[in-house]
Amino acid sequence: MTGLTATRLSVGYGADPVLSDLDFTVPEGRFTAVIGPNGCGKSTLVKSLSRVLTAEPSMVQLEGKPLQKLKPKLLAQRIALLPQHPVVPDGVTVAGLVARGRYPYHRPLKQWSADDPQAIAQALEDTGMTAFADFPIDELSGGQRQRAWLAMVLAQQTQYVLLDEPTSFLDISHQIEVLRLCRQITANGRTVLAVLHDLNQAARYADQLVVMHRGSIVAQGAPHDILTTELITDVFGMESMIGSDPWSGTPMVVPVTD
Amino acid sequence: MTVQMFHVGEHIALSYRRRSVLIWTAMTALILSLAAATLMLGKLGLSPADFVDILSGEASTATEFVLQRVRGPRVLIAIMAGAAFGLSGALFQNVTRNPLGSPDVLGLAAGAGAGVAVASLVPWAIPAPIGALAGAGSAIGLVILSTGSGLSSTSKVIISGIAVAAIATAVTQFVVTATLRDEASRLAAYLVGSLNSRDMGQAGLIAVTLVLAFPVILWLAPRLQLMELGDELTTSLGGKATTTRTQAILVAVVLAAMAVAVAGPIAFVALMSPHAARMLTRTSGPNLVGSALTGAMLMVLADLAVQQIPLVEDLPVGIITAGFGGLFLGYLLLTEFRKGQS
Structure with a gap:
C-alpha cells in the first residue's frame, strides 16, 4: 500500500453518518x-x-500504516492541514507564524533544526510574503493573512498539503492567488487536496475533482471527464449548462434558472 | 524583534527575543530592589551594615531573628507565590485561549482557600497544602463539569467560575463561623490573602513546588506556543492538543494551590500578570517567564505597600491586589466586550 488512503471510511454517529463506507486514495x-x-x-x-x-485505525492509512500508529511529529512531517478557521495568536509576526510550522522538526529542548532558516525563507518566497516577514498578522489584509497561513503550512515541508476551504472569505483576486499557489506547490512534486466551493475555479485550477454527495464520493477524475449536467443535477439539485471557460477552455458550469 | 537562539552544545537550542531578555533582566533587578527595600525599611529594617554582617556570618541575634522569622520568609513567599500565581494564570489563559481564564476567575483560588479552611476544621489536622490542592482540584472539576463543554467556551467558564467561587466562599464562611474566635480571625486574615507571620517552612514548600514545576513547564512550552493556533492546527502540527491542555492545567492547578496554601487566595495576581507581561515584552506566545516575574513583582510591591504606606498599613496584602485587580478585571471585560462587538 502506498500513499494516503481511506478504506471503508465511516465517520459520524447513529443513523445519519457524515461519511459512509468511503474509499479514496489521494x-x-x-x-x-x-x-x-x-x-x-x-x-x-x-x-x-x-x-x-480520528477514524478507526483500519480506515485511514499512510503507506499502509494507520495514522494513529505513527508518532505525532513524524506524521506532521508528512501531512499538513490548514483548517478553515485557524486562531490568530495575539501580536505574532508573519515570520513568527511561519516558524511555528517547523515544530514537527524540533524537540522539547531543541527548538531549532538546521533546515529551519531555509524552509522558512522558501515558504515566505513561495507565497510572496518575504516583504511582510516582520509584519504583525493583525495588520494584514485577508488575502495576505491567508498567504501567511499557507506559508506556515508550506514551512512544514510535507508531502501532503490538506486545505479546508482555503479560498472562502477572500475576494476574487486573492482566491485566484491561492489557487495558483496550490498549482505551484504541486509543480514541486507535492500533493494538494483542497475543499473548494466554486466549481468553475475548481475545474480551472485543479488537476482532479472529487465530487461528494451525502457522505460518499460520487465522481472522481479530470474536470473535462466528469463534469456533466447530470452530475450537477444529481449532486446540487440544479439545472445547468456546461460551457467552456473563454480564457482557459476548462469546463464552466452555468446555472439554467431565472 | 527577531528571535534569537540560545545554543548549548548540539542538543539544546532554546529560542528567545532580545527585547524580552532585557525586560526580564530589568524586572529581576526591580524585584531584588523591592525585596531589599522590604528588608530595610521601617522599625525592624536591616541596615546595610547588617547585610555585611549576615554575609560574613557575624550577624547579631536580633538581625537574624528579623531575617529568618519576620521579614525574610515574608519577602521570599511574596516573590515565589507571586511567580506561581503568574505562571498559573499564564498556563490557564494559554490553554483555554481565554484572556479571563485565570485561577481567580475560575474559582480555583477560592476553592483552594475553602480547602485550607475545611482542612483546619478536622481534628487530626490535614496539612494546608493538601487542603488547598483538594479544594483547587474540586473547584476546577466543578467548572469543567458544569459548563458541559469543558473549558472551551469563554462566557460559560466565567459564569461557572463565579458560581464555584460563591460556593467556595459559602463553605469558607461556614468554617469561619464554626470555629473559635481566635482561630476565626486568623483564618479570616488568611482567606483574603496575607503574608503576616509566615515561616521558612512555607517558603520551602513554594520553593520546592516551583523547582519541580520548572522542568515540566520547560518541556510543555513549545506545545503551549502551538496551542495558540487552535486545537486543529496544534494536532496537525504534531502537538497533541488535548493531552497538552490536560498537562498544563494539572501544573497550573498545583502551582495555584501551593501559592494559596502559603499566601492565601490572593486575588487577581494570576489574572493580571500575563496581561501586564504581554504589554511589557510585546511578544506573542505563552510568555511564561514574563508572567512569573510580573507576578513576583506585583506581590512584592503590594506587600511592601501594606508594610510601609500609612493609609493601607497592616491590611492583608490580598486586599490591595483585589482593589487593583478588580479595576483591571473591569478594564479587561470592557475590552473583551468591545472586541466581541466589532
Whole structure:
C-alpha cells in the first residue's frame, strides 16, 4: 500500500453518518479539489485524512500504516492541514507564524533544526510574503493573512498539503492567488487536496475533482471527464449548462434558472 | 524583534527575543530592589551594615531573628507565590485561549482557600497544602463539569467560575463561623490573602513546588506556543492538543494551590500578570517567564505597600491586589466586550 488512503471510511454517529463506507486514495503529486454541496462531508473527509479527526485505525492509512500508529511529529512531517478557521495568536509576526510550522522538526529542548532558516525563507518566497516577514498578522489584509497561513503550512515541508476551504472569505483576486499557489506547490512534486466551493475555479485550477454527495464520493477524475449536467443535477439539485471557460477552455458550469 | 537562539552544545537550542531578555533582566533587578527595600525599611529594617554582617556570618541575634522569622520568609513567599500565581494564570489563559481564564476567575483560588479552611476544621489536622490542592482540584472539576463543554467556551467558564467561587466562599464562611474566635480571625486574615507571620517552612514548600514545576513547564512550552493556533492546527502540527491542555492545567492547578496554601487566595495576581507581561515584552506566545516575574513583582510591591504606606498599613496584602485587580478585571471585560462587538 502506498500513499494516503481511506478504506471503508465511516465517520459520524447513529443513523445519519457524515461519511459512509468511503474509499479514496489521494492522487499523488496532483492538485485535487473536493467539491460538493454544504454538509456533504468534504471537511470531514479532509480532516479524517490528517489526525485532526480520528477514524478507526483500519480506515485511514499512510503507506499502509494507520495514522494513529505513527508518532505525532513524524506524521506532521508528512501531512499538513490548514483548517478553515485557524486562531490568530495575539501580536505574532508573519515570520513568527511561519516558524511555528517547523515544530514537527524540533524537540522539547531543541527548538531549532538546521533546515529551519531555509524552509522558512522558501515558504515566505513561495507565497510572496518575504516583504511582510516582520509584519504583525493583525495588520494584514485577508488575502495576505491567508498567504501567511499557507506559508506556515508550506514551512512544514510535507508531502501532503490538506486545505479546508482555503479560498472562502477572500475576494476574487486573492482566491485566484491561492489557487495558483496550490498549482505551484504541486509543480514541486507535492500533493494538494483542497475543499473548494466554486466549481468553475475548481475545474480551472485543479488537476482532479472529487465530487461528494451525502457522505460518499460520487465522481472522481479530470474536470473535462466528469463534469456533466447530470452530475450537477444529481449532486446540487440544479439545472445547468456546461460551457467552456473563454480564457482557459476548462469546463464552466452555468446555472439554467431565472 | 527577531528571535534569537540560545545554543548549548548540539542538543539544546532554546529560542528567545532580545527585547524580552532585557525586560526580564530589568524586572529581576526591580524585584531584588523591592525585596531589599522590604528588608530595610521601617522599625525592624536591616541596615546595610547588617547585610555585611549576615554575609560574613557575624550577624547579631536580633538581625537574624528579623531575617529568618519576620521579614525574610515574608519577602521570599511574596516573590515565589507571586511567580506561581503568574505562571498559573499564564498556563490557564494559554490553554483555554481565554484572556479571563485565570485561577481567580475560575474559582480555583477560592476553592483552594475553602480547602485550607475545611482542612483546619478536622481534628487530626490535614496539612494546608493538601487542603488547598483538594479544594483547587474540586473547584476546577466543578467548572469543567458544569459548563458541559469543558473549558472551551469563554462566557460559560466565567459564569461557572463565579458560581464555584460563591460556593467556595459559602463553605469558607461556614468554617469561619464554626470555629473559635481566635482561630476565626486568623483564618479570616488568611482567606483574603496575607503574608503576616509566615515561616521558612512555607517558603520551602513554594520553593520546592516551583523547582519541580520548572522542568515540566520547560518541556510543555513549545506545545503551549502551538496551542495558540487552535486545537486543529496544534494536532496537525504534531502537538497533541488535548493531552497538552490536560498537562498544563494539572501544573497550573498545583502551582495555584501551593501559592494559596502559603499566601492565601490572593486575588487577581494570576489574572493580571500575563496581561501586564504581554504589554511589557510585546511578544506573542505563552510568555511564561514574563508572567512569573510580573507576578513576583506585583506581590512584592503590594506587600511592601501594606508594610510601609500609612493609609493601607497592616491590611492583608490580598486586599490591595483585589482593589487593583478588580479595576483591571473591569478594564479587561470592557475590552473583551468591545472586541466581541466589532
